[in-house]
Amino acid sequence: MITIIVGTNRTGSVSAQVADFVAKVYDELGINNRVLDIADLPPETFSPNAYVEKPPRVVEFTEQILASSGLFVITPEYNGSMSGALKLFIDMLPFPESFEDRPVSYIGISAGQFGGLRPVEHLQQVFGYRNALNFPRRVFIPAVGSVMKQSGGLEASDYGKRIREQAKSFAEYCRTLGKL
Numbered sequence: 005m006i007t008i009i010v011g012t013n014r015t016g017s018v019s020a021q022v023a024d025f026v027a028k029v030y031d032e033l034g035i036n037n038r039v040l041d042i043a044d045l046p047p048e049t050f051s052p053n054a055y056v057e058k059p060p061r062v063v064e065f066t067e068q069i070l071a072s073s074g075l076f077v078i079t080p081e082y083n084g085s086m087s088g089a090l091k092l093f094i095d096m097l098p099f100p101e102s103f104e105d106r107p108v109s110y111i112g113i114s115a116g117q118f119g120g121l122r123p124v125e126h127l128q129q130v131f132g133y134r135n136a137l138n139f140p141r142r143v144f145i146p147a148v149g150s151v152m153k154q155s156g157g158l159e160a161s162d163y164g165k166r167i168r169e170q171a172k173s174f175a176e177y178c179r180t181l182g183k184l
């Protein structure tokens with residue numbers, strides 16, 4: 005099972021659209037997958053008390069992470085890094101079992117010209133610290149809004165081709181590690 009994480013809590017985000025595309029690619033490859041959209045986390049997730057008494061939806065998301073063969077993170081760039089909501093979600097997951105020896109792949113997106121490079125690099129540091137297995141093939145999509153608005157969106161773009169190659173290679177990586 006590949007778990008695709010939408011790295012923002014914005015409802016109806018472009019990150020969610022990219023995650024849906026990745027899920028479709030995995031469906032076409034015949035690989036079981038699911039999308040975890042952190043926009044679905046309840047507001048109490050962001051309460052200081054949530055560290056001690058995790059809301060039921062956080063527990064459900066945690067169980068899905070723990071059952072995953074690999075994680076595929078779609079992260080937008082927020083002020084040169086990942087969203088605060090994504091970082092909080094990561095912080096709420098149990099240590100060390102959430103990421104220990106778990107393969108992780110990344111797509112960075114941004115409205116600007118660097119395509120989410122900074123948040124992906126920050127995430128690689130965080131996941132590396134947690135002993136995850138960072139998959140080296142990353143995809144960066146600059147000016148993502150323009151790409152999504154073009155006729156055919158991701159499907160018709162070079163980025164769609166890159167994502168397909170990345171998804172296939174990540175599945176092979178997970179298989180090689182005996183995770184998938």
